[in-house]
Amino acid sequence: MNDPAKPIRLILCDDHAVVRAGLLALLDSAPDVDVVGEAGTGEEAVALAAKLNADVVLMDLQLGAGIDGVEATRRITAERPDTHVLVLTTYDTDADITRAIEAGATGYLLKAERPDELFAAIHAAAEGRTALSPPVAGRVMARMRSPQPTLTDRERDILAQLAQGLGNRDIARALFISEATVKTHLxxxxxxxxxxxxxGAVAVAKEQRLLG
Amino acid sequence: MNDPAKPIRLILCDDHAVVRAGLLALLDSAPDVDVVGEAGTGEEAVALAAKLNADVVLMDLQLGAGIDGVEATRRITAERPDTHVLVLTTYDTDADITRAIEAGATGYLLKAERPDELFAAIHAAAEGRTALSPPVAGRVMARMRSPQPTLTDRERDILAQLAQGLGNRDIARALFISEATVKTHLxxxxxxxxxxxxxGAVAVAKEQRLLG
DNA sequence: GCCGGGGTCAGCCGATCGGATGACCCGCCG
DNA sequence: CGGCGGGTCATCCGATCGGCTGACCCCGGC
Structure with a gap:
């Protein structure tokens, strides 16, 4: 998969056209990387991955409209186990990292990383090896040490309503449950x-990107 | 300032090294643009602008640590009126746009824009002409039609405390005012x-990026 | 010199929240 | 089958919030 005679076939997925063009220009300068496809949405990335037989998909997690990077990663790894997804994103919040990894991402790199780390991570991903940015690795370790609370689906439902500024009664009506239940969840x-x-809950939720 | 014989002298400022490298590779492919400096922080950008006599500074607003892009823009335009700042960022929220423009930015472009728009905007900025992404222009227009509420400094103080999840009494103590005053501001x-x-206030504040 | 905006403070009251406790049901796993 | 986690509901009560009204001060512009 990493034969020097065969460049790494890579698909680029980022919703920011300018950033995408920049990365394309950057990757083009590497002889052993061949950008075979570009996608501006998750759907495009999934479709391209299905037919291009790429080695690596460089995936941003924030994709504006449509499915997000996590969902795209999930679909790609499910359909094409040989295509490794390398997440390249801005955020290093626990929620994003966890979701990306459990969706099947091979690596998780931050855009703040040095460019040579990017190339190293691409090679690692092409071989199926995991590559994590140091801050990301740190968070993963920290999480293993003190496993952090995970909200249940229902709790996220409540939290989503809460983040709209609704009162308990309104939340109860919106979710077809009693006010007492809302308070229990809260x-x-x-x-x-x-x-x-x-x-405070809304602040943490927005900060940790627990919601859309 | 736009003599074809003299390429545009440009400084690149983005805290994400990977993105910066990508943009550098992209801009290098343009013969009439000469990237004379790269900055990963606002302070670096200001320092470079002070000594490099650049035509354009391509500036991201979100710069992680240190001063943000707005403050960097303010200082650069104050010290070097001939150096035009072109904001290139992800967000098109009213608060960001307004602050950037009032800080002296010549243009405001979104990263989601097509790359050729970027080149066009760089040329426009080099000549001191304003260039706005369509969505940004739309927001500016909308704001002119219905000038939107601006929070006072004190109200932002209150909001910041509120976003920590503090109660009225705690906010009052934190800001050395009475609880009654807190309620009035709220x-x-x-x-x-x-x-x-x-x-709801916290949600809107986080959404509109009214706070750090 | 008056007016308005921003900041400060007071008191009142109904509605809501937060916390605690106890309970029931269901599905899953050992 | 028994336990356990997740979801549901109820009741009680003190603390807090939200809305309202009215007031004072300072400063800067007309």
Whole structure:
């Protein structure tokens, strides 16, 4: 897969056209990397991966409209086990990292990383080896040490409504449950997020990118 | 300033090394653009602008640590009126656009824009002409039609505390004012943001990037 | 010199929240 | 089959919030 005679076949996926063009120009300067496809949305990336038999998909997680990078990663790795997804993104929040890894990403690199790290990570990904940015690796380790609270689906539902600024009664109506249940969930959410007010919960949720 | 014999002298400022390298590779392919400097922080950009006599600074607004792109823009345009700052960023929120323009930015381009728009905007900026991405232009127009509420400094103080999840009493203590005053400000904040709960205010604040 | 905006403070009151406790149901796993 | 996690609901109560009204001060512009 890393035969010097055969350049790495790579698909680029980033919703920012300018950034994409920049990365394309950068990768083109590397003789052993062959950018065989460009995608501006998750759907495009999945479609390209299905027919291009690429070695690596360089994937941004934030893709504006349509499916996000995590979902795209999930579909690509499910359909094409030989195509390795290398996530290249801005954020190093726990939620993003965890979701990307469990979706099947081979590596997770930050855009703040040095460019040579990018090339190294691409090679690693092409061979199926994991490559993580140091800050990302640090977070993964930290998480293993003190496994962090994960919100249940229902709790995320509640949190989503909360982030709209709704009161308990409105949340209850929106989710077809009783106000008492809402308060029960809220209490657990406060516990898990380490806050004790709804405003604090919204702040943490937005900060950790727990919601869309 | 746009003599074909004299390429545009440009300084690149983006905290993401990978993106910066990509843009560098992209701009290098343009014969009439000469990237004379690269900066990963606002401070670096200001320093480079001070001594390099550049025509254009391509500036990201989100710069991680240190001063942000708006402050860097303010300092550069203050010190070097002939150096035009072209903002290149991801977000097209009103708050960002307004602050960048009032800081003296000559143009405001989104990273989602087509690359050829980037080149066009760079040329425009070099000549001191304004270049706005269509979505940005639209927002500017909309704002002129219905001037939107601007939070006062004090209201932002309150909002910042609120976003920490603090209660009224805690906010009052933190800002050395009475609880009654906090409530007065909060009421006005709710009005301006079009919400009626603290959770909603936090959500809007995070959404509109009204806070750091 | 008056007016308006921004900041500060007070008191009142109904609605809501936060916390605690206890309970039931269901699906899954050992 | 028994336990356990997740989801649901109820009740109670003190603390807090949100809305309202009215007031004072300072400063800068007309």
């Amino acid at each position: 209490g657990r959410i406060y516990d898990k997020l380490g806050v004790d007010t709804r405003a | 009421g006005r904040i709710y009005d301006k943001l079009g919400v009626d709960t603290r959770a």
